[in-house]
Amino acid sequence: MKVFTVFVFFVAVVIVSPVTVALSGESAVFSNERFVQRLLEGNKRFADGKPSHPNQTFERREHEAKGQHPFAVVVSCSDSRVPPEIIFDQGIGDLFVVRVAGNILDDAGLGSIEYAAEHLHVSLIMVLGHERCGAVEAAVKGGEAPGHIKSLVEALRPVVENAKGRPGDLAENAMRTNVKMVVDHLKESKPILEHLVHKGTLSVIGARYDLDDGRVTLIP
Numbered sequence: 001m002k003v004f005t006v007f008v009f010f011v012a013v014v015i016v017s018p019v020t021v022a023l024s025g026e027s028a029v030f031s032n033e034r035f036v037q038r039l040l041e042g043n044k045r046f047a048d049g050k051p052s053h054p055n056q057t058f059e060r061r062e063h064e065a066k067g068q069h070p071f072a073v074v075v076s077c078s079d080s081r082v083p084p085e086i087i088f089d090q091g092i093g094d095l096f097v098v099r100v101a102g103n104i105l106d107d108a109g110l111g112s113i114e115y116a117a118e119h120l121h122v123s124l125i126m127v128l129g130h131e132r133c134g135a136v137e138a139a140v141k142g143g144e145a146p147g148h149i150k151s152l153v154e155a156l157r158p159v160v161e162n163a164k165g166r167p168g169d170l171a172e173n174a175m176r177t178n179v180k181m182v183v184d185h186l187k188e189s190k191p192i193l194e195h196l197v198h199k200g201t202l203s204v205i206g207a208r209y210d211l212d213d214g215r216v217t218l219i220p
């Protein structure tokens with residue numbers, strides 16, 4: 001029995017370690033493990049083709065009209081194939097979503113995230129990159145992009161430079177690097193997010209969505 005308990009503890013620590021690293025408050029650790037599981041379990045239902053479409057009823061809409069209490073912020077790409085509420089099988093009022101092509105951060109996006117963390121008391125932020133991201137591929141390709149697309153490509157250029165020289169596919173590596181850099185940017189963002197992370201009431205994690213099998217995996 002004792003061996004089994006140790007084993008369960010070991011598995012729990014290994015699985016949730018990316019989440020607990022940034023945390024010091026016990027309640028935040030507990031709630032965020034629960035919230036990460038809620039996202040991953042919803043994604044499993046979706047990827048298995050067995051979504052339960054929770055919190056999408058008439059009653060839920062009426063209830064949430066009185067005030068929102070989302071359990072997670074998801075920062076994701078605008079790509080039409082990566083809608084967070086659908087791929088995590090969630091409903092109205094569950095997720096606070098910030099979407100920009102290439103899941104890059106600008107001031108308006110950062111302000112939206114700060115609002116969710118500071119005023120809605122959301123304690124978990126997931127930065128979600130995805131396979132074959134067009135914005136990342138454009139930055140990898142290089143050259144001059146037309147119109148305001150240029151600002152997206154410019155924002156991703158340092159990420160591509162950072163990922164160069166590593167074994168494997170450059171676009172895939174750049175996408176992962178981008179997720180990690182956005183996670184770090186959020187954790188270090190002064191004055192609001194850094195303070196909450198330091199206090200132990202906010203954690204920021206990165207993840208990757210696979211277009212082919214529909215599954216989300218955490219990026220350590």
Ligand SMILES: [Zn+2]
Pocket residue numbers: 077078079101102103130132133134135136
């Ligand atoms: Zn994308």
